[in-house]
Amino acid sequence: MTALSQNEIESLALRAARGAGFSWGLAEEAGLALGWLAARGHDGTGALLDLLNAGPLARPLPGPGRWQAQGQGPLCPITLGAALLDHARLAEGPLAGPLDLPPVAAPVLLVPFLARLADLGGTALKIEAPGLGFVMAPRVGGPLPVLATTPLALRIVPLAAALPLFDPAILDALGLYALRTTVPATETSRGGAGSATPDSD
Amino acid sequence: MTLARTAPELSAFRRPPEQVMRLDRMGASHPTRLSFLRALLRRMQAEGWRFDRPLWEVDDRGVGRAVYRAIGPARTYSLVAFAHDLPDHLRSDRVIATAWDATFALVDGTPDAADLDRLAANVPLQEAGRITAKELCLSRANRSVRLFGHVVDRLSQGLQPEVSEIEAVGYLMRTTAVYGSGKFGAADRAVIADRPELSGPFRAEMLSVWLTRAFTVDLAEHLARARGGPRAVPLDRDLRRRLGVGNSTGLGMAPFLVRHPVLLHNWMQAREEALARVRAQNAALPEAVAGLRAALTAAGDNAASWASDHPLQQAKLADLRRDLDLIGAALEDFPQGARPWDALWRWGEAHLTLEGQEALLALMLEPHGALVDDLAEEMSADEASVFTLDGSIPVEAFRADLARRYAWALTRDYRDPEELARFWYVSEEKLEPRIGQRFAEDGAAREQPLGVGRMAFDLAQALADWPGDQPLAGFLLAHPEHRQMARRVQQSRAHPYAEIQDNLLAAEVLPIDLLRCKLAFFGASHFDPRSDKWVRISLCKGAPFPDELGPS
Numbered sequence: 093m094t095a096l097s098q099n100e101i102e103s104l105a106l107r108a109a110r111g112a113g114f115s116w117g118l119a120e121e122a123g124l125a126l127g128w129l130a131a132r133g134h135d136g137t138g139a140l141l142d143l144l145n146a147g148p149l150a151r152p153l154p155g156p157g158r159w160q161a162q163g164q165g166p167l168c169p170i171t172l173g174a175a176l177l178d179h180a181r182l183a184e185g186p187l188a189g190p191l192d193l194p195p196v197a198a199p200v201l202l203v204p205f206l207a208r209l210a211d212l213g214g215t216a217l218k219i220e221a222p223g224l225g226f227v228m229a230p231r232v233g234g235p236l237p238v239l240a241t242t243p244l245a246l247r248i249v250p251l252a253a254a255l256p257l258f259d260p261a262i263l264d265a266l267g268l269y270a271l272r273t274t275v276p277a278t279e280t281s282r283g284g285a286g287s288a289t290p291d292s293d
Numbered sequence: 294m295t296l297a298r299t300a301p302e303l304s305a306f307r308r309p310p311e312q313v314m315r316l317d318r319m320g321a322s323h324p325t326r327l328s329f330l331r332a333l334l335r336r337m338q339a340e341g342w343r344f345d346r347p348l349w350e351v352d353d354r355g356v357g358r359a360v361y362r363a364i365g366p367a368r369t370y371s372l373v374a375f376a377h378d379l380p381d382h383l384r385s386d387r388v389i390a391t392a393w394d395a396t397f398a399l400v401d402g403t404p405d406a407a408d409l410d411r412l413a414a415n416v417p418l419q420e421a422g423r424i425t426a427k428e429l430c431l432s433r434a435n436r437s438v439r440l441f442g443h444v445v446d447r448l449s450q451g452l453q454p455e456v457s458e459i460e461a462v463g464y465l466m467r468t469t470a471v472y473g474s475g476k477f478g479a480a481d482r483a484v485i486a487d488r489p490e491l492s493g494p495f496r497a498e499m500l501s502v503w504l505t506r507a508f509t510v511d512l513a514e515h516l517a518r519a520r521g522g523p524r525a526v527p528l529d530r531d532l533r534r535r536l537g538v539g540n541s542t543g544l545g546m547a548p549f550l551v552r553h554p555v556l557l558h559n560w561m562q563a564r565e566e567a568l569a570r571v572r573a574q575n576a577a578l579p580e581a582v583a584g585l586r587a588a589l590t591a592a593g594d595n596a597a598s599w600a601s602d603h604p605l606q607q608a609k610l611a612d613l614r615r616d617l618d619l620i621g622a623a624l625e626d627f628p629q630g631a632r633p634w635d636a637l638w639r640w641g642e643a644h645l646t647l648e649g650q651e652a653l654l655a656l657m658l659e660p661h662g663a664l665v666d667d668l669a670e671e672m673s674a675d676e677a678s679v680f681t682l683d684g685s686i687p688v689e690a691f692r693a694d695l696a697r698r699y700a701w702a703l704t705r706d707y708r709d710p711e712e713l714a715r716f717w718y719v720s721e722e723k724l725e726p727r728i729g730q731r732f733a734e735d736g737a738a739r740e741q742p743l744g745v746g747r748m749a750f751d752l753a754q755a756l757a758d759w760p761g762d763q764p765l766a767g768f769l770l771a772h773p774e775h776r777q778m779a780r781r782v783q784q785s786r787a788h789p790y791a792e793i794q795d796n797l798l799a800a801e802v803l804p805i806d807l808l809r810c811k812l813a814f815f816g817a818s819h820f821d822p823r824s825d826k827w828v829r830i831s832l833c834k835g836a837p838f839p840d841e842l843g844p845s
Contacts, residue, residue: 099481117775120776178765
């Protein structure tokens with residue numbers, strides 16, 4: 093096995109993707125994705141090689157709540173990932189609500205894009221797939237979920253930023269503790285709490 | 294001193310990108326006090342860094358190893374040097390070389406014995422070896438056979454070398470590559486980006502080169518002692534100061550400025566902001582005027598020892614020398630008027646060549662450290678933070694922005710073979726960037742994306758028929774081939790100095806213009822083209838040595 097710096101991984105992935113026929117702009121996205129994975133201890137090179145060996149794959153066709161695949165085979169994760177980010181700020185984009193995706197090739201390569209999507213939206217994303225569920229929080233730094241190397245149909249669910257509803261019994265119990273920070277009233281304390289002069293002036 | 298430093302007041306004194314970002318002007322760049330080497334030396338001096346040489350194991354033939362340490366308040370860095378016995382016929386500055394007079398690694402911290410053995414097995418191999426995240430830079434250098442031999446010869450006889458010989462060459466060794474930022478297994482830029490002493494661009498590389506300079510003199514003195522015994526003398530300290538480290542470089546670094554548009558902006562922006570601050574001042578204080586005159590004298594000395602056999606550079610040197618004389622004459626009446634620095638600058642723009650104007654810029658910054666030096670700390674870039682495109686912008690708005698800011702690119706006729714005569718590529722043989730003739734050589738199908746002007750033109754063409762009310766995201770999905778250029782357009786929106794506003798594919802393009810601009814930001818002097826794509830320069834000439842960098 094060989095140790096490479098993140099710079100070397102990014103550079104190799106960029107050049108390999110370009111050499112395999114990706115546009116320069118998408119090859120840059122592939123480079124960044126491989127570097128992102130490497131910085132989190134994950135080797136994405138095998139997945140990238142599988143992807144490049146597979147030849148041209150389907151492109152996404154965006155639509156509200158569900159994107160379709162255009163072309164042969166599963167979706168290309170690089171093209172899909174870039175498109176998800178490009179559409180992120182749109183009203184009907186992937187951050188608007190649950191989004192269903194057809195099978196995605198080499199799905200681990202989509203993870204860096206999902207992380208950037210979470211960053212862009214400032215919101216966590218729940219990723220659901222058959223037999224699998226994980227959350228991408230913004231600015232994720234830790235270990236990654238283990239994803240199959242086979243194509244995976246995904247559902248992206250932006251987790252609502254709204255505050256949850258609370259259990260009143262628990263709130264009451266916490267309130268009892270909180271009350272212990274206060275002092276019970278007396279006639280003296282009541283008397284000294286207001287103005288020393290009449291208020292009806 | 295009241296200084297006009299707020300943004301609205303300065304805007305009148307800023308040069309626009311269409312003036313600054315032209316190849317001919319970039320090819321007249323001079324180092325300034327914001328240059329990376331200067332900024333590094335200032336910081337080390339201000340922080341009271343210490344320097345030592347804990348290891349010197351070099352034999353009488355000049356073969357062995359040495360360690361130089363730079364010990365800062367928070368961290369220590371070490372240059373590990375390997376000196377070799379290189380037969381003359383193997384000495385080549387080109388990247389295809391496989392052996393050198395000396396090879397180096399800059400280590401993060403102090404290397405232990407195991408590190409040294411590991412480096413000894415790899416560093417002399419350069420690209421064919423591997424270093425680790427414990428190293429920041431990998432480099433090599435070749436002797437100036439002529440000057441190195443002269444200096445050793447004279448010192449060994451108890452004599453000092455001839456000043457004329459020193460001035461004619463300027464360095465004992467020249468580096469032929471200095472690799473950093475994760476190359477060949479070295480630590481990634483991210484490892485040092487948060488360290489104040491190395492957060493500026495290329496600071497680790499500059500530290501490596503500056504310590505290399507000390508090694509070259511130590512090696513020459515060592516060989517003189519080995520040859521002359523008790524007769525040998527050390528190099529005179531004033532003569533030593535005249536020695537820099539040479540650097541010999543080809544096209545390898547030219548594409549960098551195009552590939553890193555936001556970084557290029559930050560370099561240019563810092564320099565232009567500094568000029569604007571100086572121009573906006575209401576008065577010229579006596580000490581600043583004295584500093585300007587001293588800087589002019591130094592520039593005159595520099596121009597006098599700056600030699601080149603290349604006709605293009607000879608013409609530029611003639612321009613520079615004449616312009617420095619004109620500046621000297623103009624300074625006899627300086628300062629004058631309400632904004633004397635601005636008046637001087639405007640005079641320069643009216644009367645000087647590009648060489649003189651850019652030299653004047655460097656001169657005007659020189660006495661204004663308190664006013665401008667903070668800008669040297671703002672020259673790095675977080676490129677990942679500006680990488681993601683905004684696909685929500687309507688095509689109409691994007692198109693209008695492209696048309697407004699890339700007029701320099703869109704008005705050229707790319708059907709004209711002269712506009713497309715060159716192409717940039719990477720050689721399979723040595724993975725070396727090269728430039729070719731599109732209509733005479735093979736390989737244009739694999740060209741590198743450096744023809745930004747034509748890329749902008751192609752993007753504008755493709756956008757022309759796209760519905761204006763649609764978001765850019767749909768266009769990018771349908772046209773991945775324009776994604777890279779679309780990214781550049783969005784990145785340069787908030788970074789107006791990001792794009793070189795010339796066609797890098799044109800027949801008349803001079804790659805050395807890119808090299809000069811980049812090397813000037815490093816702090817290089819004595820730019821000496823050996824062809825239109827190969828150049829030698831000097832770094833550190835006149836700068837203090839480690840044993841001289843005391844508190845100011």
